[in-house]
Amino acid sequence: MSKLTALHEAMTRLDEAWAGVDDPNDLSREQLVAVSERIALVQRRLDAVHVEVAAGVARESRPELGAESLAKQHGFRNPATMLAATMGVSTGDARRLIAVGEGVEPRRDLIGARLPAKYPVIRSSLEAGRLSAQAAAMIIALLDRCRIAAGAERIAEGERVLADSAVGLGLDEVRKLITRAEAWLDPDGVEPRDEELRSQRTVTIFERGGMIHLNAKLDAESGAPVVAALRGYVTAAFAARKDAVDPDAPDADRRTVPMIQADALSMFCAHALGCTAKGLPLAGATVVVRMNLEDLQAGTGSALIDGVDQPVGAGVVRRMAAGGGVIPCVLGGGSEILDWGREKRLFTRAQRLALVERDGGCAMCGLPPEMTRAHHIRWWQRHRGKTDLSNGVLLCETCHHRIHDNGWDIRIDGAGVGARVWFIPPPYVDRDRTPRLGGRARFDIAA
Structure with missing residues (x-):
């Protein structure tokens, strides 16, 4: 069966699932499922046609053709930008489509004899409507990346396993599959890759409009404790919400998950600042809030927090004081000596x-x-x-x-x-x- 015939058959099945319905809102639950499955099949069948066309556009736009390049004749720098404009997608998506087409189309040797496709199993899966072009692109990118380290035999085995395992999975699930498959195809590359990712870890902090912005990019080793702690706090918060006597009470916990995670991060850091355990290198870091005592008692005025440019109101200070962790600006009290002379080397x-x-x-x-x-x-x-x-x-x-x-x-x-x-x-x-x-x-x- 040719690809166009298979596409026509899929569209016919979609028509059958839609038969007798004028308004999509009239579809029953069974019809919604059937129509959704038929649309997905049409898309995958169309992908099988499109990747071959993309490969053909790339072939007719190869650099050695110069001014005779198909893309250049139509006013584009390369085949990816031409396909991106035609399809209304990003240039990156167009490049991935071309990579799939080049990976699954039959090849020719130096004398013009036909050779099998580089990835024949993925080609068959595309033609059968079992894989989408996006999933095929992810698998091909992995196989190309590991080709030298894994060798031809292991790559062929990986192609078969991935083509079968990716059927019925969403792209997010395919990404997880790819991650595990890469460690299997190139086990010696895991540790160097971990070190590379670790060298890219960052947390940036800046203040804008009275809000503190945190942007974090963490490797698995650094991020795992963060993820576990935040998720554990969210789980506990939802468990407490479930066990609440009156979930509709005015003071009931209605925080969103991002809000709960923000509260958790703040609580964990406040706990660390007050922790006296050895081995916690915070260099004496302390939250210091500066405010006139009369304003604090009266609930008026504003205060400054060390390290934060934006002034805060008395209500914020009161909440911080109620939760502890606030150092009042009264120093040297309680008979505490602030000048030690030569008795101590390190500042207290x-x-x-x-x-x-x-x-x-x-x-x-x-x-x-x-x-x-x-x-x-x-x-x-x-x-x-x-x-x-x-x-x-x-x-x-x-x-x-x-x-x-x-x-x-x-x-x-x-x-x-x-x-x-x-x-x-x-x-x-x-x-x-x-x-x-x-x-x-x-x-x-x-x-």
Whole structure:
């Protein structure tokens, strides 16, 4: 049976399933299923025709034809852009269609003799209407990718297995099948591929319109704990919702899954900030909310959160305070010593919080507090410097090296959290060595 005959037969079966119905809304459930299956069959039959046509367009548009290229004669750079415009799809989709066509069409050797298709099993599956062009493209891309590593015999076996296993699967399921098949075809490539993916892991953070945006791309090793924790929290939230006495109560949990995941991430990070377990490298990171006490009690005014530019209202501060994790701007209380002299080499947690209040983060470049460390201005060992607030400053690693390597000096005027930090440039930067104000004072707005 030719491909066009098979396509005509599929369309006839679609007509039969639709027979006697003028309005699609009148289709019964059984008819909806039947029509849907017939439409899918027509599409797959059409795919079998289309991939051969795509291969023909590519063949008649090959670069060596020059100006006689079919695509160029019709005003296109290459066959992919021509097919994309004709079909109304992306250039990438058109390239994949061409790749399928070239993979399943019969070939010829150097003297013109016909050779079997590169992937004859996939060709048969397309002709039989068992595979879509999209699924075939995914399988062919995998087989081409693993061809050298796996060898011809294993590739042929993989083609048979994948062509059979992909029947009846959606494209998302085919992707999962492809992922597992790649590890089977090229087991030695799994570990290098894991390392490559791990090197691409990223989390970016930015603030816009009062919202904190997180964009994450994680490899399997890094992402698995994140996925497990978030999904576990969502599952628990839905279980609690199911067990609620009155699910229609005004205070019932009506959060969406993305909202629950956002709450889970916030809760996990808040827990980590308060965790005292050893081995958690947070460099003393703490959420610090700054607000006038009278405004907080009255529920008026606004507050600032370290590391966030957008001011927040009193209601937000109250909710954060109710959940813990808020450090009030009252430092040195409870008989806690903020100046240790030579008794301690490392700055204490309370001293660091005082430095955060004074410096706001890196006193030189303004990076948030969690990206800084407390450094001695006069070094502990070389200069016998004291571990006091007047001898401490928050700096990121880059600014710390810049200051020590390039001859900058630091001066602290005043005492406690109200002191001011000044950076004095070296003579080659400023002949007069004019002090430059650093720390939070640069951004404070006088009332």
